[in-house]
Amino acid sequence: MNEHILDYAAVGVGPANMSLAALAHSVEGLRGAHLERRETFSWHPGLLLPEATLQVSLLKDLVTLVDPTSPFSFLSFLATEGRLYRFLAADFPAVLRTEFNQYLKWVADRLPSLTFGADVQSVDFREGAFQVRTGDSEVTARHLVLGTGLTPSIPETFRPFLGPSVFHSGEFLLRAPDVTGKRVVVVGGGQSGAEIVRHLATDAAPESVTWASRRTSFQPMDDSPFANDLYSPEYVRHFHALPAERKARLLERQKYTSDGIDLQVLQDIYRLSYRDEYLENNPGRLRFLPDCAVTALEGGPDEFKLHTESSGLDAPAMLAADIVILCTGYAYELPDFMATLAPRLRRTDGLLSVRDDFSLDWDGPDGNRIYIQNGARHAWGVADPNLSLLAWRSAVILNSMLGETRYQV
Ligand SMILES: Cc1cc2nc3c(=O)[nH]c(=O)nc-3n(C[C@H](O)[C@H](O)[C@H](O)COP(=O)(O)OP(=O)(O)OC[C@H]3O[C@@H](n4cnc5c(N)ncnc54)[C@H](O)[C@@H]3O)c2cc1C
The missing domain is CATH 3.50.50.60 (FAD/NAD(P)-binding domain)
Structure with a gap:
């Protein structure tokens, strides 16, 4: 050679x-x-x-x-x-x-x-x-x-608005947005969304933090022993040999063994919200909207309106935001x-x-x-x-x- x-x-x-x-x-x-x-x-x-x-x-x-x-x-x-x-x-x-x-x-x-x-x-x-x-x-x-x-997945509807106030979660610390006195909406109910919500919730600066997720609840990651067996060489070799339709079905069913949220992060967020409500006299600063899909965005550059479709509890048809963080995953x-x-x-x-x-x-x-x-x-x-x-x-x-x-x- x-x-x-x-x-x-x-x-x-x-x-x-x-x-x-x-x-x-x-x-x-x-x-x-x-x-x-x-x-x-x-x-x-x-x-x-x-x-x-x-x-x-x-x-x-x-x-x-x-x-x-x-x-x-x-x-x-x-x-x-x-x-x-x-x-x-x-x-x-x-x-x-x-x-x-x-x-x-x-x-x-x-x-x-x-x-x-x-x-x-x-x-x-x-x-x-x-x-x-x-x-x-x-x-x-x-x-x-x-x-x-x-590559970051960004739904088409958000693309025309991308910039300093609307961006993917992967840019969060690089953009370092000034959230002081701002209404921040976090879109997406996976691990990145949860980590950003916890980070913002710990900080007293934002006026409000709203977390909207299409998922019916903020679901934890299944980190149990049998779920972890799916992450072994034996299992993935078995998976690789299956027919394509079966693989697609299994991927959907096994999703929350990796795409769910770390339980500790969920507990931290829940406790921060409890603290805001009962100890800091700041109820509603953190707002959680499961089962709420953001379908469109309008406005900008200073104020944005997010259209939503929801069958969740207390979900509004429209959300107002100064900053929108898209925790919409990767592909x-x-x-x-x-x-x-x-x-x-x-x-x-x-x-x-x-x-x-x-x-x-x-x-x-x-x-x-x-x-x-x-x-x-x-x-x-x-x-x-x-x-x-x-x-x-x-x-x-x-x-x-x-x-x-x-x-x-
Ligand atoms: C925030 C975050 C946290 C995660 N935490 C965990 C975790 O705790 N546990 C877990 O199991 N998984 C985790 N993951 C999932 C996964 O493990 C990581 O995404 C991991 O970084 C994937 O490694 P990678 O090498 O495939 O890709 P990447 O880490 O994305 O690296 C790809 C590299 O390729 C470079 N590149 C791209 N195009 C070119 C080009 N044309 N020329 C030269 N270079 C190029 C990029 O600059 C980049 O450095 C996490 C993912 C994210 C986003």
Whole structure:
């Protein structure tokens, strides 16, 4: 093989591809490039709220469940940073997301295969290799690994209003809106909505905080043992082999094992509302509207009117707001740089066909694979966007690229 051709090029450095880089680090002779458009590592910086925690065990870090002896584990980070005993004594119910971000940055600093400030703009396939182009350079590799994460979902009706007063939850801390004396409406009843409502409710500054959700109640995440079994290699392999219609039905039924709200956050919000009502003499400052769909937005730039459809208790047909935060979730989109190769990818009912080593079914040579991380919920189930199987999925991909069982999966 031409020495200029790397074994693989991975696009995007979030936890998914960083897990791959961490596991690949000890594989002698394997040459990979990991390209990230951000100048430095940061994990969902717009939602890195100081009180937010992980929703999974600290053992679900980049490597531990596949290689507990790896120097890139969360425990290794704590030990190296000299805080293992203090961490134990602090006895957090869950790891703070700001600390997990520190851990991820710490790993990023130790992996020479990562390149930041490399925005991938196009990928071609020629003469047995992928040509991956950023603004000013090109990488040639035998395999391609897509790890570009999910894209914010913003309903069409809100798009014309996007700006400093109407924005997606993922931009919350980056926009840092001044909420003093403002009426804030948070749209969306999942985890991001709950975290933002808790954050705003703790702050006395907003005049009011209204939380509207289409869901019939603010539903907790099912974090029970049998639900957690869905996030195991055995289960996802079983899921992957099921027929497509069955998968679609199961995804709907299993939704609240990941898309529900962390119970602690719900309890915090409820107690903050109790405090406002009975201890601070501020009833109604926090307002909860389950079973309330926001169907349209009008007005701006200073005051917005939100039209709603609801069968919930006390829900108004119209809400007034100074700031609207759209906690409307995320979805996978094939990145624009795949435009040339997209027609060569096989789809079933419009969905990418994903093989059991996480490679996409395409019309190119079998010796050149396009792997996908966190873009195949339809094929692999509710665990796909989650941290739970990060290390396992990276190990499956590495084994496939190497053509041998380097890691037990
Ligand atoms: C706020 C938040 C909290 C979460 N907390 C948890 C949790 O506690 N537990 C859990 O299991 N899951 C959690 N998740 C879900 C999931 O684990 C995370 O979203 C995780 O970051 C997904 O990792 P990723 O590497 O697939 O994508 P991302 O972290 O989104 O990383 C993708 C990277 O690709 C880069 N990129 C995109 N396009 C290009 C390009 N053209 N060129 C170069 N680089 C590019 C992006 O800049 C980004 O850095 C959370 C999600 C969010 C939004």
